[in-house]
Amino acid sequence: MTENIKQAAQPEQATVLVTSGTGKTGRRVVERLAALGTTVRSGSRKGEVRFDWEDDSTWGPALRGADAAYVAYYPDLAAPGAVEAVRTFGRIAKEEGIHRLVLLSGRGEPEAVLAEEALRESGAALTVVRGSFFAQNFSEGAMVEGVIAGEVAFPAGETAEPWVHADDLADVVVAALTEDGHAGLVHELTGPRLLTFAEVVAEISKATGREVRYVPVSVAEYAAMLQEYGMPGAVAEWLAGLFGTLLDGHNASTTDGVERVLGRAPKDFADFAREEAAAGTWGG
Numbered sequence: 001m002t003e004n005i006k007q008a009a010q011p012e013q014a015t016v017l018v019t020s021g022t023g024k025t026g027r028r029v030v031e032r033l034a035a036l037g038t039t040v041r042s043g044s045r046k047g048e049v050r051f052d053w054e055d056d057s058t059w060g061p062a063l064r065g066a067d068a069a070y071v072a073y074y075p076d077l078a079a080p081g082a083v084e085a086v087r088t089f090g091r092i093a094k095e096e097g098i099h100r101l102v103l104l105s106g107r108g109e110p111e112a113v114l115a116e117e118a119l120r121e122s123g124a125a126l127t128v129v130r131g132s133f134f135a136q137n138f139s140e141g142a143m144v145e146g147v148i149a150g151e152v153a154f155p156a157g158e159t160a161e162p163w164v165h166a167d168d169l170a171d172v173v174v175a176a177l178t179e180d181g182h183a184g185l186v187h188e189l190t191g192p193r194l195l196t197f198a199e200v201v202a203e204i205s206k207a208t209g210r211e212v213r214y215v216p217v218s219v220a221e222y223a224a225m226l227q228e229y230g231m232p233g234a235v236a237e238w239l240a241g242l243f244g245t246l247l248d249g250h251n252a253s254t255t256d257g258v259e260r261v262l263g264r265a266p267k268d269f270a271d272f273a274r275e276e277a278a279a280g281t282w283g284g
Contacts, residue, residue, distance in 0.1 A: 015039040016177055017062055019051050020072040024140055025104060028170035029070050029177075036178065041066060053085060059092050068100035068177055069093060071119065077105055077112035078242055086115045090122030098124050100183070102176045104169075105130045107188055108251040109242075116186075125183035127176040129169065132190045132251060135272040136166045138204065139281045147204055147282050153215040155222045155240060156197045156247040162190035162254045163200065165267035172261045182261075189257040192266050200269060207273035208282055219244040 016033055020026040021042030033040045043051025043062050051062040053074050063069065071089065073082055086103075093101065103119055106112045107130040116128050137143055138152075146152035169189055176182040195203070198214045205212045217225070219240045226236035258266035276282065 014067040014178070015041065015065060017041045017043055017049070017051070017066045017069040018072075019043045019053070019062075019070065020074050021047065021049070021051070023072055023074070024134060024136055024166055025170055025173065026070065026072050028166060029173050032170055032174045033177070036174070038178065056085070056088055056092070059089055060096060063093055063096040063098060066096070066098060068102070069098055070102050070104070070173055070177060072104040073115070075239075076109075076242065077115040078109045079238070082111070083115045083118045087118035087121060090119045090124070093124060094122045098122075100125045100127075100177065102127045102129060102173050102182075104173070106246070107132045107190070108246060127182040127184070128186040129173055129176065130186060130188045131169050132162050132164045133246075134166050134169075135163045135191070135267075135269050138200070139272075139276045140166075144282070147201070147212055150210070150212050151215055152197065152201050152212065153217045153222070153225065154197055155217055155219045155244050157216050158196050158198070159247045159249050160194035160196045160199075160252045161247065162192075162194050162251070163269045163272075164189050164191045164258075165269075165272055168258045168262070168266045172258065175261055187257045187261055188255045190254045190266070192254060192268050194252055194254065195269055203270050203273045204277070204282070207270070207277035209277075 016038055018026050018030050018040060021030050022044045030040050030042045041049040041062060043049045045052045049062050050058045052058045073086060101119060101122065101124045103116060103126060105116055105128050120126050138147055143152055172187055172189060201212045201214045223236045223240035226240060227233055
């Protein structure tokens, strides 16, 4: 492991592959690395650097000649098949001489931990970044339409979650990619306080000046809703079940991960809501 760290290229010399480079976190990581002067490859299914998690023939060419990679697996590390996919990615990364890997993982996901271990087999200097639910799920994800319609349905009950800002997570990822001292570490990131879904939509209501309410539903009801939107039944049931597991209360705590890495407090959900409302994300 020490030898791998010594071999890692300096930030200004490094070439970094960002998988899922147009995604919620990947896009932010690409922007930050480019601003630092790092050579960045933004991998995506249809972009200039082709990278598709469903086509492993695209992985080697995307990795070739790079020094490091940000690994954001789609759809989730807890998804069926993720462990083997990530293990294969790690093997290819090793063959291509990648020295440093940063993996996006889920907080409190036992299946994701198995994927972390599979990637660790590559022998590269690995940093794991585990994030709580993103605040941006309400501005860039599936819940945007609900916010605009004034009603957000989700199987969370009264469970509180320490919502993390995607900007904070991206800043931590970039630090792990460009600075020494992160290899072998697991950074667990959350926002500064716990908020239930009802409290979250109340923050959005306050920021937008119009009523948005939370409607708790069961896991089965949410799976049925996803299928109504066209999601295949098996995928809908898996995803709804994952949400139900993650929101059973075991993640209802905050960490100091953002502050330890960045030297500042994480962004609060209320600030996120005000920023998005001012940007017109939810109309008006």
